[in-house]
Amino acid sequence: MSIGTVDRVLHNRGEVAEETRQKVLKIINEMDYHPNILASTLASKKAVVFSTLLPQPLSPEGYWNKPFIGVEKRISELQQYGVTLKPFTFNQAHPSSFTEQAEKVLELSPDGIVMAPFFSKEANRFVTKLREKKIPFIFIDSEIKNAGQLGYIGQDSFQSGQLAGKLLHFLTPLGQPIMVIHFAREMDNQNHLAQRERGFYTWYKNNDPSRQIITMEISDTESTDWEQNLKEKISRQQIAGIFVTNSKVYLAGRFIEKNGLHHLRLIGHDLLNENIGFLKRGVVDFLICQRPEEQGYNAINKLFQHVLMKNEVQNENYTSIDIITKENVDYYKEFK
């Protein structure tokens, strides 16, 4: 029984008589053998490549830069293990660009993939191929249930909506009407926003049922046509506070400053630089955040644990729902 034979059974590479196999397995068990990963990766010298398929950030400050920062951080730490990254991005407005880039990923055939399944039809087609090729993949931000993913990392939008409900409740005097604003083009591909709204309404149903809530969808954020309309609504209905369901809360912030509506309480999502500005000036009271960098970092780490270390990984990982204010924002390194 030589070292070569043992290696063959360890890695199920066949070419071993069943009898020898059993003997090896038995001894491995008895001595509680655990392979030394350092020695293994040192000797094997094989490069493993991971790919990401994520939305292009809408600006240099845009949200989707953040998960990618986490991805790069973990990749750089894994350099020693011969891990490299081939990133791909698609255009958030064009499902076809998703498919196009997905083709490129398939051609490359990496050892693992981190993706945001933004367009469900296109993403479904893609992961079917991945399953066939047995390439492990992780969903980030949103997920397709039971699609054979190695894992999902993202937030519970319904619950974060509930939290938004509670916060705005404490910020505004009892009995005064409040508002939910979606700054979004197509609500269908933005299931998170609908979930947050549902959570928000649910909280009030259970805790402050007499509260009047008005929802508004603003799809064209290029022009400022919506401002007049919103302004009238606010003064007519005596709105006391606004919840913006995504990172575009800075639009509401600009609106408030422009019109001097500083009595309005305002909460929203995500630590974009402009949002932080409004937070520090007291225009935004709370930002709800989800540690996007950490999501990217953990996604790559899951792949690493599975592909290199052969460890089991958790399938679902809801990220924490963080509350950020002027007082704690400077200590919220989303990243250590």
Added chain:
Amino acid sequence: MSIGTVDRVLHNRGEVAEETRQKVLKIINEMDYHPNILASTLASKKAVVFSTLLPQPLSPEGYWNKPFIGVEKRISELQQYGVTLKPFTFNQAHPSSFTEQAEKVLELSPDGIVMAPFFSKEANRFVTKLREKKIPFIFIDSEIKNAGQLGYIGQDSFQSGQLAGKLLHFLTPLGQPIMVIHFAREMDNQNHLAQRERGFYTWYKNNDPSRQIITMEISDTESTDWEQNLKEKISRQQIAGIFVTNSKVYLAGRFIEKNGLHHLRLIGHDLLNENIGFLKRGVVDFLICQRPEEQGYNAINKLFQHVLMKNEVQNENYTSIDIITKENVDYYKEFK
């Protein structure tokens, strides 16, 4: 110029002619050489041992279990690198026990230490010895400034007090008196509590100056003698909310439930199990947390980066100041 010579200059082990040294250094620079840590630890086979010197947890659920969980987590990940842990704990009530255990640490002479400098006089004596022996050490929870530490990980108590101020402000109607309670034996060794109080008062001075605030120190938490006194104070002064400056907010929770004072808003610190219970029942409105597990994890990691990987590490690491409510507590894994 042989591989042995190169190794000698790489590790400053002397016995190299200055001329050869310079030649090697030059080439290393030109080729941008970076050592392969995997190969290095595989070949060297030397065991490195880290020690912790932390307070004994006061109960199986006590606060000080948490940093230790993070310590163990990182240690287990570093097993492959031959890192082991020798933990030591001291009694929070007895400075002498700190000194006693510190002696043992010195005798063991580990490759790195994570410690809570609970008693400043005793801790100072200890770190003087560590400096002499050139053993790197990290402070956790609180720090001694400029003591030669490799780093500090903890929270900014003043700022977390400010945050507490803001939260209680929104929870209670304007103009109604509020209260700060310290459940602590000796305030001097508990500098964090004094800092939190200072931050709290500062917030009101700047944002709600007419607010009336009453501070109370309760040192004997074994008996319940304080309850009658507190009860009278609350009804006489018409107190609307309470801020407990540490993890013992559960004592205030019990008090509220026992006396049916459910109109009182209550905030405090740390995710002890009993505190979570009160949070979920709506007795505690907010808990402010500091990711103690992460503190332990990061402290060991700093040691690893410095001792094994020879990387530079940041000297100060304030941890984030997290706001936990009934709505987000289930997603606050202080640990991934």
Added chain:
DNA sequence: CTGAAAGCGCTTACAG
């Protein structure tokens, strides 16, 4: 199907 050899990038004695 099995075994023996070379090599991954380093460290550690040891001979000169």
Added chain:
DNA sequence: CTGAAAGCGCTTACAG
């Protein structure tokens, strides 16, 4: 002060 050899725990051809 310098160099050559053996070995860390694995993987990877390759000969039989």
